[in-house]
Amino acid sequence: MRLRILTLAAGLCAxxxxxxxxxxxxxxxxxxxPAARTEKPPALxxxxxxxxxxxxxxxxxxxxxxxxxxxxxxxxxxxxYDDTNLYVGMKLQQTGAAITATQSANDVGFGLDDFAGIGIxxxxxxxxxxxxxxxxxGTRYQQSTESVRFAPPWSAxxxxxxxxxxxxxxxxxxxxxxPSGAVQSWRFDFIRRIAAxxxxxxxxxxxxxxxxxxxxxxxxxxxxxxxWPRLTDLKIAGAPAxxxxxxxxxxxxxxxxxxxxxxxxxxxxxxxxxxxVGADIVVPxxxxxxxxxxxxxxxSNVEVDQQTIAPQEFRRALNEYRPFFTQGATFFxxxxxxxxxxxxxxxxxxxxxxxxxxGLKLEGTQGLQSFGLLETQGAGFDDxxxxxxxxxxxRAFAWSLDGVTTHHQLGNDTIDQxxxxxxxxEAQVGGRNNNTGFVYALDYARESGSFVRDSRLAYKSExxxxxxxxxxxxxxxxxxxxxxxxxxxxxxxNSDVRGPQAYFDLNGTxxxxxxxxxxxxxxxxxxxxDGSGAVHQSDSNINLDLQFKNGLHLSGGPxxxxxxTYDSGLVGYPFYTGGVxxxxxxxxxxxxxxxxxxxxxxxxxxxxxxxDMFLQQVSLSTSRAIGTRWSIGGxxxxxxxxxxFGGPTDGxxxxxxxxxxxxxxxxxxxxxxxxxxxxxxxxxPGVNLAASFHRRFKNDSELFFNYGTPAAATTLxxxxxxxxxRTGGGAGT
Numbered sequence: 001m002r003l004r005i006l007t008l009a010a011g012l013c014a015x016x017x018x019x020x021x022x023x024x025x026x027x028x029x030x031x032x033x034p035a036a037r038t039e040k041p042p043a044l045x046x047x048x049x050x051x052x053x054x055x056x057x058x059x060x061x062x063x064x065x066x067x068x069x070x071x072x073x074x075x076x077x078x079x080x081y082d083d084t085n086l087y088v089g090m091k092l093q094q095t096g097a098a099i100t101a102t103q104s105a106n107d108v109g110f111g112l113d114d115f116a117g118i119g120i121x122x123x124x125x126x127x128x129x130x131x132x133x134x135x136x137x138g139t140r141y142q143q144s145t146e147s148v149r150f151a152p153p154w155s156a157x158x159x160x161x162x163x164x165x166x167x168x169x170x171x172x173x174x175x176x177x178x179p180s181g182a183v184q185s186w187r188f189d190f191i192r193r194i195a196a197x198x199x200x201x202x203x204x205x206x207x208x209x210x211x212x213x214x215x216x217x218x219x220x221x222x223x224x225x226x227x228w229p230r231l232t233d234l235k236i237a238g239a240p241a242x243x244x245x246x247x248x249x250x251x252x253x254x255x256x257x258x259x260x261x262x263x264x265x266x267x268x269x270x271x272x273x274x275x276x277v278g279a280d281i282v283v284p285x286x287x288x289x290x291x292x293x294x295x296x297x298x299x300s301n302v303e304v305d306q307q308t309i310a311p312q313e314f315r316r317a318l319n320e321y322r323p324f325f326t327q328g329a330t331f332f333x334x335x336x337x338x339x340x341x342x343x344x345x346x347x348x349x350x351x352x353x354x355x356x357x358x359g360l361k362l363e364g365t366q367g368l369q370s371f372g373l374l375e376t377q378g379a380g381f382d383d384x385x386x387x388x389x390x391x392x393x394x395r396a397f398a399w400s401l402d403g404v405t406t407h408h409q410l411g412n413d414t415i416d417q418x419x420x421x422x423x424x425x426e427a428q429v430g431g432r433n434n435n436t437g438f439v440y441a442l443d444y445a446r447e448s449g450s451f452v453r454d455s456r457l458a459y460k461s462e463x464x465x466x467x468x469x470x471x472x473x474x475x476x477x478x479x480x481x482x483x484x485x486x487x488x489x490x491x492x493x494n495s496d497v498r499g500p501q502a503y504f505d506l507n508g509t510x511x512x513x514x515x516x517x518x519x520x521x522x523x524x525x526x527x528x529x530d531g532s533g534a535v536h537q538s539d540s541n542i543n544l545d546l547q548f549k550n551g552l553h554l555s556g557g558p559x560x561x562x563x564x565t566y567d568s569g570l571v572g573y574p575f576y577t578g579g580v581x582x583x584x585x586x587x588x589x590x591x592x593x594x595x596x597x598x599x600x601x602x603x604x605x606x607x608x609x610x611x612d613m614f615l616q617q618v619s620l621s622t623s624r625a626i627g628t629r630w631s632i633g634g635x636x637x638x639x640x641x642x643x644x645f646g647g648p649t650d651g652x653x654x655x656x657x658x659x660x661x662x663x664x665x666x667x668x669x670x671x672x673x674x675x676x677x678x679x680x681x682x683x684x685p686g687v688n689l690a691a692s693f694h695r696r697f698k699n700d701s702e703l704f705f706n707y708g709t710p711a712a713a714t715t716l717x718x719x720x721x722x723x724x725x726r727t728g729g730g731a732g733t
Contacts, residue, residue, distance in 0.1 A: 032185075032230040033057050038080045041087065046138075046159040046166050048078070048089040056080045056089065057231070059190050063205035065219065066547070067509050067517055068470070071201050073097070073164075077190040079118070081173075083236055088118050088132070088169040092192065095163040100195035101136040102598045102625035105662040106696075107151060110141045111219075112598045112625065114195050117141075117169065121187035121225045122178035123288065125393050127365035129222035130176060131191070134158055136165040137628075139665065145222050146177060147732030148326045153700055173236060175733055177364070180241040180287050187228035191220050198551065198596040199517075204228040207470030208437070210507075226395060241287030246728035248280040248323075250298050256718035262299035265354030265415040267318075269712050272299055272355045280323055282733070289364025289371075294324035299355055300706070300720050317343035317491060318351045324376075325350040327732065328363035331372030332387040334400040334428045336441040338462050338477070340501060340524055341539050341559075342493050345460060345481070347424045347445055348385050348404050349491035354378065354413035368392065380412030383489060399429040406449075406488045414489065420450025422488040426460075439466040447487050457573070458484035460492075464501075471508040477501040483531060483573035494563075496573050497528035497536050520545040530564070532576040538562045553592035559608075560585045583609040598625035609644065616640040631660045639681050652681025666696040672710045686714035700726045 036057045042050035056078035062071040078089035094114075103109040117133030131143040134156035144150035152175035158167035178184065189204040200211040200219040206227040211219040252275060254260075262272045278296030285291060320326060329350075337344040356378035363372040374385040383406045391398035403425040410419035430441030440463075447458040464477030483496035503524035510516045522543045530536035538561065545555040560583075567578030588606040595602070599622070606617040616639070623633035633656075640651040653676070660670040675687045690708035697703070704722040708715050 032232050034233045035231050036080050037235065038082055038087070041082060041085065041170075042080065042089070042168070044155065044157055044168060044170065046157045046168050048091065048166055048168060052080060053078050053089050056087075059203045062190070062192060062201040062203050064199050064201050065205070065209050065211045066199040068207055069509070071192075073194070075116075075190075075192060075201075077116075077118075077203065079188070079231070081234065081236075084173060086118075086120070086169075086171040086173065088171070089166075090116050090168070090190075091164070091166045092116055093164040094194065097194055098196045099136050099160060099165060100597065101139075101160070102628055103135060103139050103662070104137060104628045104665060105668045106140045106665050107142075108660070108662065108668055109598075109625075109631065111193065111596060112195065113137070113139065114165075114193055115141065116167065116190070116192040118171075119189040119191060119220060119225065119228065120171075120176065121228065122176050122184070123365055124185050124187055124230065125368060125391065126187075126223075126225045126395075127370055128177045128288065129225045131220050131222075132156075132169055132171050133191070134167050134169060136160050136167075138167065143220070143222075144732065145330050146328065147323070148321070148329075149323055150730075150732035151700075152730035152733045174243055175729065177243070177288050177290075178241055182235065182237075184234040184236065186231045186234060187225050188231045189224070189228045193219065193596075195597050198547075198594070208468055242284045243287075243733065244728045245284065246282040246726070246733055248731070249725045250278055250722055251725075252276055252278075252298060252300060252720065252722045254300075254718055254720045256716075258716040258718040259720075261716060261718065262355065263709075263711055265352060265413060269709075269716065275299060282327070282729075285362075286364065286366070288366060289362070290328075292324065292327050292359075292361040292363065294356075294359035297322065297324060297356060297359065298722070300704075300722060317349070320350045322350075323732070324359040324361070325353075328361065328372055331363045331365075331370050331389075332374065332385055332402065334387075334402055334426060334443070335389055335391065335398045335430055336428055336443065338441075338443075338464065340475075340503060340526065341541055341561075343491060345462070345490070345492050347402060347426050347487045347490045349489060352415040352489050352491070353381075353383070354415070356381075356413070378413045380409035380417075381414050382407045383414075385489075394434060395432055396434070397429075397431040400427070402426045404487060404489050408488065416451075416488040418451065418488075422447065422449035422451050424448075424487040424490060437468045439468055440464065445485075447485055449488075451486070451488060452484050454484055457482040458486075460485050471506065473503075473505040475501075475503045475505075479526070479528065494528075494537055496530045498530075499526065499528035501526040515548050515550070516546055517549045518547045530576070531573050532579075534564055534576070534579060535562065535581070536564050551594045551597075553595055554590070556587070556589035556604075558585070558587045582611045584611065585609050586615070598631075599623070610641075612645070613641045613643050615642075629662050631662075633658045641680060650678070650680025652676065652678045652683065652685070654683070667694065669693045674710070676713070684713040688712055689715045700730050702726070702731075 036055050038052045042052040059077040062075050064071050074093040076091040080087040100113045103113050113135040115133045115135050120130045122128060129145045133141045136158050138156050138158040140156045142150055155170040192201040204227050209224055260271045260274050261269045264270045275296055278298055281293045283291045332348055356376050359376045361374045368390055370389045372387040376383055385404050387402045389400040406422045408419055411417050424447040426445035428441060428443045432439040443462045445460040448455045452458045459482045461480045466475040478500050480498040481495050485495050486492050505522050507520040510519055525540040528537045541559045542557040544557055547553050562581050562583055564579055564581045566572030566576060586606055586608040590604040593601040602621045604619045619637045621635040625631050635656040637654040642649045656674045658672045662668050671691045673689050676683050676685045679685055690710040693705040695703040702724045706720045
């Protein structure tokens with residue numbers, strides 16, 4: 001999988017501010033628009049016949065981000081507000097493209113159906129970004145940089161007509177983090193997806209936007225808030241900026257012989273003890289900052305299926321789902337995260353922390369600053385993390401300072417079970433020129449403590465310059481990571497390396513009336529040596545990505561990687577004896593058909609030398625929506641390994657099937673069955689069966705009933721019944 005430069009919205013992102021135009025006269029995605037206030041809320045009616053809409057801010061003429069062309073479909077978005085809510089009306093024409101509306105459970109199956117909605121940045125500078133979206137059935141989805149679990153109470157209604165559909169959204173102001181002030185200025189945008197064509201559209205548009213190749217993986221992007229126009233003269237007198245405190249109290253009961261087994265930091269399932277009650281608490285301090293606490297955190301909500309038989313040249317980077325760590329996670333990231341062909345090196349990697357007993361956090365924004373301070377304690381560890389960022393409104397200049405301190409006992413519940421203390425800090429500075437597309441970042445990090453023998457060699461520096469235009473990008477950088485650098489709670493791909501990196505990306509559309517919807521050519525290379533002068537890591541990659549108008553998606557190309565190891569371990573410092581360089585020239589081809597629809601097909605094939613063997617991999621997956629209640633998904637992965645120096649051929653297969661039922665808009669049930677066969681591969685063999693029932697009530701409380709867990713290698717004989725009592729607001733707010 002190709003990983004690109006990740007530039008956070010809080011960091012090196014650009015803002016566009018152009019002269020104001022009057023409300024109701026919106027003709028494009030530029031400028032500043034005075035907000036339209038209504039004294040009487042419009043009726044909750046998807047037909048949008050209420051006369052109040054005549055005074056709304058109006059937006060039309062969307063751009064197709066996927067093809068970088070104007071949308072062929074008419075759209076009319078309308079926006080009103082009062083002291084309590086935002087009101088969004090949408091009239092969407094879709095003649096010639098089938099309306100896709102198969103999902104009927106809120107927050108399930110995002111991106112498989114058509115959707116449209118609004119993006120909001122109340123901070124006005126990318127500090128806090130929200131999206132609220134609905135489908136032609138009125139099924140609701142929302143996203144926020146505040147938390148990946150963001151699920152506040154809000155309303156949507158929709159209806160289909162002869163040549164399209166229309167909808168109305170009602171978004172309570174109290175679910176948004178927003179600054180105080182008698183008169184406010186926000187950023188806003190309107191977005192749309194047409195699933196049958198696998199295209200995404202935006203009203204506020206810049207040619208450097210990228211929707212991640214269509215589908216559900218890359219749209220909408222919070223970083224695009226830098227391109228959004230401003231909604232000015234918001235006068236909100238009746239609603240306080242600071243939200244009410246929120247609390248989630250859980251009660252949990254488990255049964256079965258494996259009832260005490262939950263996931264640990266190393267990914268295994270161990271006896272972590274039983275927990276029956278706990279709480280997550282959020283106490284807003286200002287409109288944009290809050291105190292967060294997790295007391296006796298719930299073990300049962302950290303387990304998601306990330307099993308794979310794919311080989312890993314370097315350590316895998318896992319996704320974090322625990323509420324305490326996902327809440328305000330971006331406040332602990334620096335202004336720039338750099339990953340090319342591999343995950344980014346970070347000084348704080350929360351999946352390295354296993355089950356914990358208590359977490360305390362202060363996080364938020366204030367003006368041009370964002371900040372976070374975190375403390376977490378568990379069996380044998382007590383760790384602290386801080387982050388601070390400053391960025392000008394146009395992102396011409398930004399800087400950040402982050403730090404992690406750990407206090408560990410031997411055998412602690414983190415991924416690094418050594419006993420001792422460790423401290424790492426990282427500073428970055430960067431900026432961009434919005435006219436030329438020139439971007440730069442300078443980075444330096446240093447580690448000290450019990451695990452470092454020579455602090456002069458425990459450092460990291462990753463600097464780059466980049467030119468990003470609408471159809472190409474040129475990046476050059478230089479990476480230096482000392483042989484002693486390996487933060488205890490961090491993620492470091494490889495130490496004892498220094499050398500240049502570069503990539504070139506050429507993308508866009510070809511002939512206007514040709515077969516290809518979008519093309520992307522990506523070329524990258526890096527050459528990193530160690531302290532002995534030998535090449536420690538060398539990578540190069542050529543990837544061609546073609547999206548066709550008929551729904552076909554082809555990508556792939558050659559990938560070459562060489563990694564040097566020594567008889568004293570992966571890093572040879574200070575002896576560099578017994579060095580061996582192995583090849584990981586793993587070439588691949590990927591095929592997709594109708595991606596981003598309720599019936600996609602995906603296939604991939606990879607082959608080439610992988611260390612001491614020749615490896616072949618194949619992967620096939622598909623899913624189906626069966627009516628509006630049922631869905632089914634299946635996947636088959638296989639590996640075949642042949643030792644380079646002779647020996648028997650071996651391999652492994654992974655098979656995965658999931659069946660889901662939508663009982664109503666707030667209730668769903670799913671069953672997942674996975675098997676991994678043979679021992680000749682990269683995963684523990686076994687069969688795992690897991691089932692889950694979920695119900696959200698009108699008061700936002702939730703009920704869960706689970707059998708087993710999809711994350712384990714084999715079926716866990718346990719059932720978990722959990723009730724979450726929620727007061728003061730929805731999840732993730």
